[in-house]
Amino acid sequence: EQPLRVAGFDIYPTVSIGAVSTEGGPDAADAAELLRRVELAVEQAKTAGRGGAAAYGRALETDSLSRLAMEADLRNAFVRGEIEPFYQPIVNLITGAVAGFEALARWRHPKRGLVPPDEFLGLADEMGLMNDLGLLMMTQSARQLAEWLHRHPGAGKLFCSVNLSVGEIERANLVEDVARIIAESNLPKGALKLEVTEGDIMRDTAHAAEVLTRLREAGASLALDDFGTGFSSLSYLARLPFDTLKIDRYFVLTMDKDEGSAKIVKSVVNLGRDLSLEVVAEGVENAHLARLLLDANCHYGQGFGYAPALPAQEAEVYLNESLADGTAPIKARSA
Template identity: 35%
Template sequence: MEIVLRARQTYLDALPIAAAVVVQDDLGRLRVVAANAAFDRIEALTGKPGKLLHRAPFDNAFADFLDGDQAAIQFNWTTDSTASARHFIVRLATLEPLPGMPWRCMVSLVDRTAEVESERSLRAEMLHDSLTGLPNRVAFDEALEEAAACDRAGGATSHHAVLVVDLARFSRVNECMGSMAGDELIITVARRLLFTLRAGDVLARIGGDEFGILMRINASVEEAREAARRIVTTLSTPFRLSDLEIRIDCAVGCAMTREGAGFAEDVVRNAQFACKRAKSTGSVEIYQSGEATAVRRRFSIETELRRALENARLELAYQPLVDLASNRVTGFEALARWSHPEEGMISPAEFIPVAEESGLIVPLGRWAMETAVRQLAEWDEAAGSALPLSMAVNLSAIQLTRDDVPTMVAETLARHGVAGRRLVVELTESAIVHDPERAARVLGQLKALDCAIAMDDFGTGHSNLAYLQKLPIDVLKIDRSFITGMLTDRDKVAIVRAVLGLANALGMRTTAEGIEAVELAHTLSALGCSHGQGYYFGRPMSADEAMACFRAFNG
């Protein structure tokens, strides 16, 4: 028997893991009859050597094991809840019964502390931003899911809000001062934001220059709005980078966890919608119900517009431009029209902004230029000679930036044999203000093709009068907002008179938009406006109707 016991002990000592043999005596008591040194050390960790089997979760595990018919079971065990805790996989396995011996089993413990700590460290890295040390988007979403669940469980008494803070001009800092300065700025912003928060608020870096804040609020959203104002004020103080002081503006959008959002990503997206609106308004914005639907609508429009361009489902309508002195049609403005097979007419006010945002404005602009110039050539061919008509085509600021407009125009004119002097390229003030140097270069190249340049919607943007003097602009189009109701509004008359005087001084022609009555046409002509456009002369019409209109006006 002694030889058997010695062999058993030698076997246990040779094992690379903690192990012990446990027996159950006739009274049902469990006791360790053999163990290796590794098992003894683990027992010592508990502070009560010899009592390990009678502590949770061992006692419950043995009770289940004895009552069941399994040959082996295993469970996880942690020595305590402190930072120095050890983690084990405990396995209980029945040993073959020996004659005259009580029931016995092998208890083994595999130390997985290093694995648990590695997982914990890896998770910490995965859940934190390496630059600022703040929680990242994944961790923020987890915290937000917990808050949303708390709100659902708490009923009307539990409310959380999410703020999204987006930094303006951050990319300029990276471009001009380098990534090191950009990193320093992000770290400083994070520190300032932390000082604006209350205990329990969660701050996370959820994007390159975007931060998210989760905060508990009362039933009123005003508390979140006030927190947003504190953030804007805090970040308005200039930042010192190297020997420079940099001012960084920010946009802040807010959404409530209970505002029609089922998941964390929905709440964050809602706050981002509000933040995008804040960029344009310059004030703190709260998510409004329906914004997500509007965004999905824009994506739907984008998809359908792409298909419409590919399948030639768009059309041009032509609105007459009339010489107010002679009452003769001297040209047409080409306007894109989209008749959807299911939704009917979709307004340009809806699909043009989508085209600009998605980049579809480039193929759309090229299509409009090609179609308009080709139509002018077809009218000439039908008449047997070049008609005394010009064609005005709108050019988007996005297309001006992304496309080789002069080459595209030159090739289009050459392809259809139309002289450059018969083409009027219309740009809005924003297209010029956005990038004046590029605008000047492109307009100069268009003038070299003998094209005329018109500034559309004049007076509604942020024109610098220096642009009018330096850029080769031939026509100022006075926006309809100044023309409508002009006869009963002295201020509008004064504005129109001033624009006409400015255009005359600079040697430019003028076109008044939105003329809907003969009295307006006569008054504008008397004031010195050269051309008019509006429903009084004709609505946008098909190519055949446009030619009929030309003949009716010109005899």
């Protein structure tokens, strides 16, 4: 770990070590088996962080088999229809009524029950399944939104947001798929909202601008997600065809304690209004934050103070209650 001088720079190498003993039984004396076991050990050392060490044990076999089983289950989950969108309400801060939903992927495992997204989204990315997941989420969410609009004409301009995964904006057939989904669902223009991160845009701004323009022409509306957390460029924002800015939940959660966060939130809201963009604040956990956002003239709020992501049937109940009395049943408004 001593520094090495390379091309005028100090390089600080680290080493991850996996160890195995030959005293693990007759099969442990075989060279190929020893290599297999020590590879498991070194992978375990790497997952613990840089510069770690780990010794082989039977638990590593269990972990390895569990991952293989998880991968097989996840591939089959798409075929068996176990992946589905849950819907988190997005609420008009002025009226208190539900304005739309964000669709978030959930996995109903036949044995494990509801698998948290942080346990399978990373694996789906590693397995190259994110484009399949994105197409599934858009298709199911568009159909569900179309059903709600048909059954509840009073819902007006109800929308549903779907996240584009990292790199999905570069997928060859994305625009064609979005146009087909909107046409098949007979959705109003702008009802399907696609959320894109700054990182995706900055990889190739010219290409992103072209794709975003075509997506909007296909009938989708567009939201810039987690605004302020990346290398924001106002020139990009002025040139790209976004309809909505989403403020990252970190700034919202800390705006009542941190003056800097409060100023950032107000600045983003003002910027959005000046550019005729709607602004959605994530992370609304209580009535106090909802009040601060309303005072800042923010358009919409989203967070656990209103509701978590809900299965389709529960989300429709939530929508019904909002339509019945003109406001959503929101904890944040009465807490």
